[in-house]
Amino acid sequence: MRLRQSILGLRASWRKFVALFLVGVGLSVTVASCAGGNQTAGGGANGGGNVELTLVSYAVTRAAYEKIIPQFTQQWQQEHNQNVTFNQSYGGSGSQARAVIDGLEADVVALALALDTERIEEAGLIQSGWETEAPNNAIVHKSVAALVTRDGNPKNVQNWADLARDDVSVITANPKTSGGARWNFLALWGSVTQTGGNDDQALELTRNVYQNAPVLPRDAREATDVFFKQGQGDVLINYENEMILAGLNNQNLPYVVPEVNISIDNPIAVVDTNVDKHGTREVAEAFVEFLFTPEAQREFARVGFRPVDPTVAEEVAQQYPQIDTLFTAQDMGGWDQIQQRFFDDGAIFDQIQAGIRR
Structure with a gap:
């Protein structure tokens, strides 16, 4: 150069x-109706049929979720004989939080900072204590x-x-x-x-x-x-x-x-009001759990996020500069x-x- x-x-x-x-920032994808009128209520483990989940996230996570979602849906179908389809919406984190508060019926929100998730909690859509309901205090990946x-x-x-x-x-x-x-x-x-x-x-x-x-x-x-x-x-x-x-x-x-x-810590949370309304709590919580598996963590790492799984973090340590003081x-x-x-x-x-x- x-x-x-x-x-x-x-x-x-x-x-x-x-x-x-x-x-990436401007993208908002809706694969099917967020209301999910034809989903199987309950998302049950023995159900068959179809379940729809709506994932609302911020723009730069899209590349990872494009790889992670097919892995999860394949595993769920094999284990529960049930098809899961995802509605996906991507945009600025603050705008996405406002959209959920204003009526975008997300089952799962994966936003850039806990403050945005807390705004949804304050609106009464997420129950308090959501940070303790997923591994690693609900921080699914990091950056600096x-x-x-x-x-x-x-x-x-x-x-x-x-x-x-x-x-x-x-x-x-x-x-x-x-x-x-x-x-x-x-x-x-x-x-x-x-x-x-x-x-x-x-x-x-x-x-x-x-x-x-x-x-x-x-x-x-x-x-x-x-x-x-x-x-x-x-x-x-x-x-x-x-x-x-x-x-x-x-x-x-x-x-x-x-x-x-x-440490730019990025949280994940189930939107309690919406999963109870849609009958999708079981599959939504399973999806959140899947995001902490080594398979999903490797996909986050492949697009530049610092993984929170210790094994994967060690595997990809050379990908990132060392931080002497990380707060x-x-x-x-x-x-x-x-x-x-x-x-x-x-x-x-x-x-x-x-x-x-x-």
């Missing part, structure tokens, strides 16, 4: 990545944050502190409107507080980084568009799994995974405290924005 021809090739690769990303740079990393960006330099322009979505962007904010803040720094130092770093953000797009899709299509910014805060998936599609983009990082949302107080402290109206993020000179 040192010659002009190589640079042109990288630009074409960026364009392909943007197209892939936009298709990545810093996407321009070709050759001309600003030599290696870590979070580099994003606060005067000569670096940063593209990230607005954490007030983007659930995924909240991971970005927490990664910045935690890179200080989880390595011995105090809140004042974390505030200074985070404020300086957002000072370097010329715009705050509404969501990750718009942020990616601003960086790739509009050419703004030196660095885009994105996610390791998306960069790995882009590489698997021959779109090798330059990126750095900081050695101090946040979690729980280490920062859990999502209820995080939301109140950082993202509610008048909280720390709003205070940072109020003091930024544009």
